[in-house]
Amino acid sequence: MKQPLALFLLAIATATALPAHAQLLPQAAAGGDQPLDRIVAVVDEGVILQSELNEAVRSVQQQYASNPGQLPPMDVLRRQVLDRLILMKLQVQRADDQGIRVSDADVDQAVAAVAQQNHMSPEQLRSAVESEGNSFAAFRRQLGDQLLVQRLHDNVVHDQVTITDSEINNMLASPTYKAGEVHLAHIQVGLPAGATAADIKAAQDKAEQATNAIKGGMDFHAAAIRYSDAQDALEGGDLGWRRMDEIPPAFADAVSNMKAGDVTPALRGPTGFHILKLMEQRQPSRQMMQEFHARQILIKPSELVTPEQAHQKADDLYNRIVNKHEDFAKLAKEYSKDDTTANNGGDMGWFLQGDWGTLVGQHVVQLKDNQVAQPFQSEIGWHILERLGTRETDRTEEMERNQARQAIGNRKAEQAYDDYLREMRSSAYVNVLVPELRDPNEQQGKKS
Template identity: 70%
Template sequence: MKQPIAFLLFALASILPLHAQLLTPAAPAAAARQPLDRIVAVVNDSVILQSELNDAVRSIQQQYASQPGQLPPMNVLQQQVLDRLVLMRLQLEKAEDQGVRISNEDVDQAVASVAQQNKLTPDQLRAEVEQSGSSFAAFREQLADQITVQRLHQSVVHDSVSVTDSEIDNLLSSPTYKAGEVHLAHIQISIPGGADASAIQASQAKAEQALAAIKGGMDFNAAAIRYSDAPDALDGGDLGWRRMDEVPPAFADTLESMKPGDVSGALRGPTGFHILKLIDQRQAGRKMVTEFHARQILIAPSDLVTPAQAEQQAHDLYNRIVNKHEDFAALAKEYSKDPTTANAGGDMNWFAQDQWGSIIAKQLDGLKDNQISQPFQSEAGWHILQRLGTRQSDQTVQLGRDQARLAIGNRKADQAYDDFLRDLRANAYINILVPELRDTDNQAAAGTSP
């Protein structure tokens, strides 16, 4: 099965319907064949069942079927998976409290997107899911949960994250600013909020234990699965490619002295200890963009002009320009209904190809300089387009500012949502009922009740 589907199927097994109930006692003979389900955790007013945990763990084992050695001992794996189930349950409950609602149309679009990524039709995707032994209805519910959490994330960071021009200027002029991109993996050992010296020391000891295991030959991804308490732990801690200006400055200084394949020491951050692996790096290059200079006439339907009349008028104007050699700019001033270009004789100035939309971009590709297009239709109406010229524009500076704005925004968003999740867990009632599933190192961080 293709990776995106496999990933989503893993996520599917991690979250079952919130209305799941305890199994009713079966007859003695049936009970002998099938163990009674039990509650393994209470999360506020809901519960997580042993069957949910078993399904999620089984899905992880299937995901790593070709590399079983990367998985930690069963009790650690169960703790990791249960922690993910708890965190997802808390986010879904918070989203419900905030009135986040997902429609069937939203889920249909997500299904279509997953199918397209895997070069399948939605019907073929359904067959793939069911062939793997999963329920397609549950698959759709998992997609709905993912969309719900995305919208909760957007809601949380929307009002708390803003980026000013002065912040961009400060970043770009800072002596600590570093260009280029890095592919990172990490292990995070969190420090509980309000932790005392002994709790901080315990987190540091766990980080040093993970570092010793890596130095002793354990694969970094396997160590992340075993030791990290970050949400991406079960994915091997892979952070993907990030611009250096997205990395906290203290970590960026460490990365600057590392080579691909190197692993850092245990670095203290605002929320805990981090171990970084530099997988690869690449330098940022200059960004050259092809820009077009063009002008247009737009004939738009209105209360007084029917769509058919607008089309006819566009063809009449095309004939006057091409065959009668009338002035394009003069006709644009007189007839064009585009408020941004009509008074300038239809001049659209210099612009990147996709700036005016995909329909105009496609027309530009088919024209030579000074050539006039046949009338064509867009949502706005009927267009006549003349391509006047092209040039290569160095957008490195502007791109750098855009990327700096994005980096600052992403960093603030990550911190804001991380703080939100820490508060969410700290204020939740979480009771792990099965002693062997309690992670004694992180119970305080998770807000777990005894």
Template identity: 45%
Template structure:
């Protein structure tokens, strides 16, 4: 999930430096509907905005872009999937508060070496609407929370799996930098549809080996969410990736690609960009205490914030944090321990919490902050350096297995979501759907 958020922030941040042509495209009047998605629509202006952003990314090498009609269909498919995810998130009761959006905007600003006021000025100086930019951030956070919800409900990790990973020596310390292209196979695909997807994947491999850049092929053909980033997966611990992908990468030299690999969701093409041995993985670990006040239908965000602020004032005034946690925290697992969360490595609780922890001194209590399922306080008790190589902790092993399963489960979830939706494409040249069709 962390990689997904960082990719999202990076994509949003690129708009800040877009040329005037992109800014103008963001302010063009609505000129029609290009798709109907269940009870929602996608406007021509939304699609034009996506096309302008991609065109800007490839400004130095426009020949790598597919023809306009193919690019529009690829981007429209991604907009459709985004609409479906946002709708499902809202239907599932997922909410994103203004405070969470503000925290994310701080991250985007810092990535661009700006403060939030400068970020807003940079956006508006390009002719873009800051309110729309905030809405884009909100939508991406909704999707992120949906991914977390689906992963937590579907990706179960047993003690036996953790024991096996450690006992059999399958915990690998090396890291891989890979990129991938995914050619989806429809839910309940016929043998003919599977053969068609395989043939398409083989054709993509031929084009890449014939000279097409992998990133351009990902943009043109991949059904994965990271296609706009060239399918780049970044540096990942080998245990976080599907075993079949790792096994294929083991046989590659830097820059080489695999033949099509059959996966649960379709066919994958993998490019190995690099390998490195993590060696002695010295990481910073944090010992934290935590207090939570939950929001609910009966307790609004404002009410929960008021309660957590009152708790913090008591602590700052001299009350012991552990006592306050026992008396007031609604995190049942840690409240009885005085809010003690034990030792955890950097990044274990996500980028938002890590940013807050990084700003604390030993013994300091954080300002209240909001993240599902409510308002939080953290106290930094201590820090230490730990070598993770060769002594895989159960929590780390569990996280690696979970991340791998969660990614696979979410891909299956997206295929099901798309297959169950009513989608009518109205792009020029697209055939109207047959009666009863979902696409």
């Protein structure tokens, strides 16, 4: 494998530890040359070991092996990686406190997903992990932690995020609503919960340093790695493609006036200072989709009808429709057990391919208009399906509403979880024991 597997973990992945194969930094050891592991940070009830930090740093270095110049100086990189480890440790602890659990089967499924993303079998994935000098058991623990964090995220935002029709209507009707998509990168200089004037001044100074570095010719992704406090900093701050309606309005106004390659000045937001770069943009298009018109007869097994009898009944009805040319609608009213369509002669109306389930969708696509499919079995019974017609329909308005709902939900969820992380971090007991790894602006061991 050409790229480290760390690049292909779940979307919430961070460079977490693989302590079983850690490469330790040399340390003073009494009576020998063998390096000893040590605790570098205490995080509430847990600890982070030097070996964990070393392995996480090595993972980041592997990701940037082809372009190491984008990484910040080693002391800065170590502090950034340690901060990510601390945040991951806190989230895992909170998930455990809330009784969130991940089973072996869940991890197996995650391993299979990572393997598929890398075009491998799970066995090949295991070999690739171990060929990089890593423990596969530790790799599984890393995936398990990521699943815990994702479930914690879902729990946190579930009760806090609601979207009303009025909010959707207001967004679509707003003069500031902007369609289209943009590919963004960002640098976030965060503020702690309850930030003081000194905190704000320090963050503003750091944001100005990042802005000046970019103006001086530093690559934006390299600047993100060096200066950003966001969880995606070590990925160069790449936000990927986002719809304009997903961007907070204050930032959308700035982005809408930019051209590809432009960089904003430092923008003050509720969580700190943000610097945005517009990578690319694309305009919206009409959402034309194929709809199908069909009708069906459904024969279900029951206490009085065995599965074999249901199959035979479906075959008999198919023969009466196709070979004896009996009226489909009349037979549907008499024999179909689908409560939603039987009284309408089996008419299913106009629908998208997946609206009636995968099997119905697969068969309706393969049929020609006015053709009847041979009986096929689903989990609920035997279907006789006739396609009546197809049409292209403009679903732009419906899609816009769905996208607006999703955008509002994503924005609220992102803000809610970001607030949760800031509060969690500021109220946690975190004591970095190694002086050179400490953030000079942060008080050690503080628990508010």
